[in-house]
Amino acid sequence: MKTIRMRLATFLILTVIWLLVMYPFSSADLALGAGIALFLSLLPLPGLRIYEEISPAPRKIIYALIFLLVFVKAVILSNLDVAFRVLKPSLPINPGIVRVKTKLKSRLGRLFLANAITLTPGTITVEAEGEDFYIHWIDVASHDVDESTSKIVSGFEKYLEVIFG
Amino acid sequence: MIMGYIGGILAIIGSLFLLLAAIGLIRMPDTYNRMQAGTKATTLGSALIFAGIALHQPGWELKMTGLIIFVFLTNPLSSHALARAAHFIGMNPFVKGKSQSSRDDLKARRDEE
Numbered sequence: 001m002k003t004i005r006m007r008l009a010t011f012l013i014l015t016v017i018w019l020l021v022m023y024p025f026s027s028a029d030l031a032l033g034a035g036i037a038l039f040l041s042l043l044p045l046p047g048l049r050i051y052e053e054i055s056p057a058p059r060k061i062i063y064a065l066i067f068l069l070v071f072v073k074a075v076i077l078s079n080l081d082v083a084f085r086v087l088k089p090s091l092p093i094n095p096g097i098v099r100v101k102t103k104l105k106s107r108l109g110r111l112f113l114a115n116a117i118t119l120t121p122g123t124i125t126v127e128a129e130g131e132d133f134y135i136h137w138i139d140v141a142s143h144d145v146d147e148s149t150s151k152i153v154s155g156f157e158k159y160l161e162v163i164f165g
Numbered sequence: 166m167i168m169g170y171i172g173g174i175l176a177i178i179g180s181l182f183l184l185l186a187a188i189g190l191i192r193m194p195d196t197y198n199r200m201q202a203g204t205k206a207t208t209l210g211s212a213l214i215f216a217g218i219a220l221h222q223p224g225w226e227l228k229m230t231g232l233i234i235f236v237f238l239t240n241p242l243s244s245h246a247l248a249r250a251a252h253f254i255g256m257n258p259f260v261k262g263k264s265q266s267s268r269d270d271l272k273a274r275r276d277e278e
Contacts, residue, residue: 007166007266019227019229020227020228021231022224022230023227023228024224025217032273035267039261075205075208075209076209078205079182079185079205079209080197082205083182083206085202086185086189086192086193086202087185087188091192091194093193093198094193095197095198095258096269097252097269097270097272098260098270099270099271099274113242114245115237115238115241115242115245118204118241118244119205119208119237119240119241122198122201124197124201124245124247124248125206125241125245126197126245126249126252126271127249127252127271132274134260134270134271136197136200136201136248138198138201149189157213
């Protein structure tokens with residue numbers, strides 16, 4: 001069951017990317033892309049196992065959409081934040097690398113969390129080791145692991161926990 | 166026509182963010198902070214430019230959507246790889262004023278091993 005779901009997810013993702021790139025597509029394009037995607041998704045590639053964690057439950061899709069909105073808002077805020085810091089003559093930064101913890105177990109969830117942290121205000125994921133993330137923070141506001149965790153991670157974690165949990 | 170103008174405005178805002186990224190690269194004091202300016206502003210900047218092109222050129226919307234998704238997935242990964250490599254070769258985060266020592270939990274972790 002798990003391998004079927006994983007191969008189906010691979011097939012759908014590859015086909016959708018192909019159709020996005022080829023748009024506007026003819027039926028021949030569709031057939032060619034779907035054929036190649038089918039072939040690739042049947043290959044025994046160990047990296048595909050990561051797609052086992054995707055499942056199309058309605059609750060997960062709703063949370064994914066909310067996550068997308070939260071994420072876009074965070075990206076815009078982060079850009080304005082960086083713009084403000086760059087343009088201000090005094091250069092208001094107080095950087096450091098802090099450790100935060102994540103509750104997420106799924107690898108795909110951790111990947112999305114690390115990417116989301118990198119794109120949100122003032123933080124870049126420098127290293128991910130198991131449940132510990134090491135984050136470069138442009139303005140270190142807290143010296144406590146739990147407090148940094150709630151400031152940096154928790155906003156995204158609650159959605160990702162449902163989506164990939 | 167009106168869509169073309171909106172697209173143009175989006176592309177101009179996008180290129181302003183790219184300009185900010187470039188200014189950030191010059192003004193920031195160390196690798197990690199340059200990465201901060203570089204990653205964020207270029208991600209939104211490119212996304213806005215792609216959105217502008219999509220509005221300007223009817224028929225390119227889906228291609229540009231694909232590109233935006235691609236940039237959003239790959240840009241943070243590449244800057245993470247750069248920051249990680251910078252840390253591996255021993256760069257310390259910059260501190261304002263010489264009195265305090267830089268806060269670096271990852272270095273402390275590596276020293277423990």
